[in-house]
Structure formats: structure tokens, C-alpha cells
Amino acid sequence: MQLDILTVxxxxxxxxxxxxxxxxxxxxxxxxxxxxxxxxxxxAIFGTIFLxxxxxxxGLHNYVWIFSGLIIGSIIGTLAAKKVKMTSMPEMVSLFxxxxxxxxxxxxxxxxxxxYREFRLDTxxxxxxxxxxxxxxxxxxxxxxxxxxxxxxxxxxxxxxRIKDFxxxxxxxxxxxxxxxxxxxxxxxxxxxASITNIWFLITLLSAFVYGVLFVLPIGGxxxxxxxxxxxxxxxIAAAFGGFLYNNKVMLTGGILVGAAGTLxxxxxxxxxxxxxxxxxxxxxxxxxxxxxxGKQQGGNYKEITINDTATCMAYANKVMIVPGYGLxxxxxxxxxxxxxxxxxxxxxxxxxxxxxxxxxxPGHMNVxxxxxxxxxxxxxxxxxxxDEFKTTDVVLILGANDVVNPAAKSDAAxxxxxMPILEVELAKSVIxxxxxxxxxxxxxENDLFFQPKTSMLFGDAKKVLQQLVSEIxxx
Amino acid sequence: xxxxxxxxxxxxxxxxxVILMIFLGIEVIGRVPSVLHTPxxxxxxxxxxxxxxxxxIVMGKSNDDNYLALxxxxxxxxxxxxxxxxxxxVTDRMLEMFKKKK
Numbered sequence: 001m002q003l004d005i006l007t008v009x010x011x012x013x014x015x016x017x018x019x020x021x022x023x024x025x026x027x028x029x030x031x032x033x034x035x036x037x038x039x040x041x042x043x044a045i046f047g048t049i050f051l052x053x054x055x056x057x058x059g060l061h062n063y064v065w066i067f068s069g070l071i072i073g074s075i076i077g078t079l080a081a082k083k084v085k086m087t088s089m090p091e092m093v094s095l096f097x098x099x100x101x102x103x104x105x106x107x108x109x110x111x112x113x114x115x116y117r118e119f120r121l122d123t124x125x126x127x128x129x130x131x132x133x134x135x136x137x138x139x140x141x142x143x144x145x146x147x148x149x150x151x152x153x154x155x156x157x158x159x160x161x162r163i164k165d166f167x168x169x170x171x172x173x174x175x176x177x178x179x180x181x182x183x184x185x186x187x188x189x190x191x192x193x194a195s196i197t198n199i200w201f202l203i204t205l206l207s208a209f210v211y212g213v214l215f216v217l218p219i220g221g222x223x224x225x226x227x228x229x230x231x232x233x234x235x236x237i238a239a240a241f242g243g244f245l246y247n248n249k250v251m252l253t254g255g256i257l258v259g260a261a262g263t264l265x266x267x268x269x270x271x272x273x274x275x276x277x278x279x280x281x282x283x284x285x286x287x288x289x290x291x292x293x294x295g296k297q298q299g300g301n302y303k304e305i306t307i308n309d310t311a312t313c314m315a316y317a318n319k320v321m322i323v324p325g326y327g328l329x330x331x332x333x334x335x336x337x338x339x340x341x342x343x344x345x346x347x348x349x350x351x352x353x354x355x356x357x358x359x360x361x362x363p364g365h366m367n368v369x370x371x372x373x374x375x376x377x378x379x380x381x382x383x384x385x386x387x388d389e390f391k392t393t394d395v396v397l398i399l400g401a402n403d404v405v406n407p408a409a410k411s412d413a414a415x416x417x418x419x420m421p422i423l424e425v426e427l428a429k430s431v432i433x434x435x436x437x438x439x440x441x442x443x444x445x446e447n448d449l450f451f452q453p454k455t456s457m458l459f460g461d462a463k464k465v466l467q468q469l470v471s472e473i474x475x476x
Numbered sequence: 477x478x479x480x481x482x483x484x485x486x487x488x489x490x491x492x493x494v495i496l497m498i499f500l501g502i503e504v505i506g507r508v509p510s511v512l513h514t515p516x517x518x519x520x521x522x523x524x525x526x527x528x529x530x531x532x533i534v535m536g537k538s539n540d541d542n543y544l545a546l547x548x549x550x551x552x553x554x555x556x557x558x559x560x561x562x563x564x565x566v567t568d569r570m571l572e573m574f575k576k577k578k
Contacts, residue, residue, distance in 0.1 A: 035568070038522070248530070250529065
């Protein structure tokens, strides 16, 4: 009888996951969807703890271990998620994803250990006594989980700047070789002598880690959200293998659902940047091509503008467009940016924001950031809308954005960002760029826009500059 | 061939679930606006934390004298919980920013 209640718990879990994902893809219902999925997860977890029975009808034990694990994980997880700054959320997601991957790999390791203990002395090789499907499920979970774990940690390190892009010639061939090695060792283990399979399994797991590291290392930092999304779907698949292993429907449905949705989401993200997934994975953003472009344009001249002039310029304009980028997020300048918008509004200047879909470090980064500062929704223009407006705009103020306004994406076929849709700010009457220095943006390429005659540079930290700008405009 | 057919027959329920879930996963998020890409990724990240259930089963089945399984199982429970709890909380925080204020 107990078992039936658990089945119902799992059914509820599966349905809430589907509903949750569905609601998460609509702005109006997203938050509720997240809570519903979380509720379903809670039901599935506690159902498992109290109602799960093994094949011979015994309940689970080791409750002390289970609950201390749950409590420790919950406390650390909540604290980490609550404390993380808005700007660091993508790396937090990556870290949590890595934890899930590691969890899947560890489950496989323990299950392997069970099989190993049972058969190491009695049989020549696993092939004699362990069903292939069972072994395959265990090692697939270990390999995919391992890759996801190691890859996510590298992605996390890249996003917070601890790990630099690293690529060399022939890296993709090396990666393929390592992947081939992982798979052949995993296959070899099944037919090798049963008493030493534990060593082979360990080698499989370690080389999966190595592959995860090598897989993410050459991919440019700007592409990390795409990679995280891909690794996210890997972990989903690893979880689904866990579901196969225990014949557990909620793990299976949840895992496959995320695996499929994550893969599609990865492709949608690539599409937002007008690039293919292959291009992201193999493209090694901003290496050789970028250097060539840098060399070509180093001779350019740019002109600087003072806070005073900027204030006058903006206060007497009819229409101002603000283009926010990662620099705004880093400086945490969203509130003072909203202040600037209000003060200009009082002076009768029409202010709106042009939001590039991949501005910042994650899609939607800028919307979230400006929403935090209470900027009204109808002031945020999407790229197509904004591009229509630029022609009639007097002043464009670019706050720490770079690659998303780089005209090279339209004109320079050799540029690594060629083909990416951009905000066509050069259509406006004048452009003021706030940056900390002339250093290139995340893609590592020079921006021709800065050298154009209608562009002026306003150097400094976005928050400080905006504060000064607000007080200048007040004094006008 | 015999083995393959046998595998399909024995696991047909699972295979049906997998295939339907793949289509459902794609269908369900098909029209997501790019603004929601990151929260959706984060939400999906929390959902695959369902792997925690495997960790709980592993932990709860381990014999008291099998220290390797106990330690690895315990670690996987902690990591899985981190994934689930952290994932949902971080998603909620992201989405909190989206709520409309008048």
C-alpha cells in the first residue's frame, strides 16, 4: 500500500516539473512555475525518504546520514543562492549544475561498487554475469555526470575570471582523442578481469573529468551561458540514467525533460547571437581573427568628452537612448541610471533603453538588472524596436556595452562576431560611450565605433560617472 | 537482434516515457522569449536536481559497514541538495526582479 502512495508522489513530481517548465517560459507565470516545480520536488524527495522500499520490501535506513546531508546541503545552498550578487548569477547556476553532475557521478560510483563487491571474486569479467544494460547505465551516468561536473567548474571559473581562455592548435583533435579514450576504457572495463574493474572504473571517471575540463577550456568567456545551458542538459541526461538504474519514473521524466528542453534552450541561445552551436563549441571566440582586426585599427583616434558637456548634451536633447551593458552590471549602477532617466524625464527629454538580447553575461541580464532598479517595462526596447528608433534619437549613451554595438558584426566578414545582430547606434545623431578604458570587450576585439567622428568617449566607472552626471544635470 | 528486441520489449514503458518526454521538453519551452532564457536555464537546472532521489536511495540502501558507500552516498546527498535548493532559490531570486511594480 505504501508503495502506491510513493507512485502518486512521483506522478505529482513529474507533472509539476512539466507544468513548472511550461510556466517558466512565460514572464507572467514564471515565478509561480518555479515554486510549483520546487513543491513537486519536495513531495518527491520526502516521499522517497519515508515510503521507498527496496525489492525485498525493506524501507530505507541511515536516516541520520540522509537528514544531515539534506540539512547541510539546504543551508549552504540557500545561503549561497541568497548572497550571490545579481552579476554573478550565471556562475552560481553553473556551480549548482556541477553539483548535480557530481551527484549523478557519485551515485554511479556507489552502484558500481555494489556490482564490484558482488562479482569481483566469482566471475572472470562483468560480461559473464552483469547485464550489459545495467553496466551501461552505471557508466553512462558516471561519464556524463563527470563531464558535466568538471565542465561546470571550469565554466564557473571562467565567468568569475579565475580561469582564462586557453586554446592551442589541434586542441579539438586532442579532445576527440580523450573522449575516445573515455569511451573505450568504459567498454574495456566490462570485458576485463572482474577483480580489477574498480581501477578501470576510476580511470574512466577521472578521464571523464579531464574531458570535461578540455571541452570547456577553449570556449570563449562570452559563450559561457551557452555552454552552461548545454552542460545543464548533460546533467539532465545523467539524472535520467539514474532513473533507468532505479526504475524511477520521476528521475527519468525530470532528467529527460531537462535534457531535451536544455538542448533546445542551448540552440535558442545560439540563435539569439546568430551563431550555430558548432560555431560556439569549435569557434574559439576571439583568438586569431581578433588579433588581425586589432592590428588593423590600432591607429584610430578617439575623442573624449567631459561630464559637463555630456550633461548639457543630454539635458537639451529631445530623445535619449541608453544602451546598457556588462559595465553597468559590474558597477552596480542600475539605480543611479534610473535616477538619470527620471531627471531627464522631468526636463522633458524622452528616455528609453535599448536592450540587446545578449548584452551582459547572460540573456535577459539587463532586463533583470533594470527591473531591480524599478525601471518601467515599457521603457525597455528590444533590439528591432530600438534599431527603428535610433534614426530619430539625438543622444545614445552607451554604458559599458561593447560587442553588442560593434559595427564590425555587420561590415567585417573576418571579425569573429560577424553576423551577430547588433544595436545600430551609429544611426543616431551622436553617441557617448562610457567605458573604464579603451580595452576591448569580452570578445577581445576592437570596436570601430569608438573611432567614428560622431562618437565621444566618457571614461570612468559607470556608477561614478552617472552620479556626477545626475548632479550636473540638476545644476543646469 | 534477438537481444535488441528483447531489450525493447522489456523496457518498452521506459522507452515510451523517454520519447514522449523528449518531445514534451522541446514543445513546452518552444516559444520562450530571450529575456527568460537565463531564468529558464536556472529553473531547468534545479529540476535535474531530481537526481537527489537516486542519492537518497543509494544512501538509504547502504550497509552500515560499507564506509565507502556511506561516504560517497552522503556526499552525493549533500551535492544533490545543493543543486535542488540552490537552484530553486537562485531562480526565484532572478524572477523576483521581473515582478511588475506600479
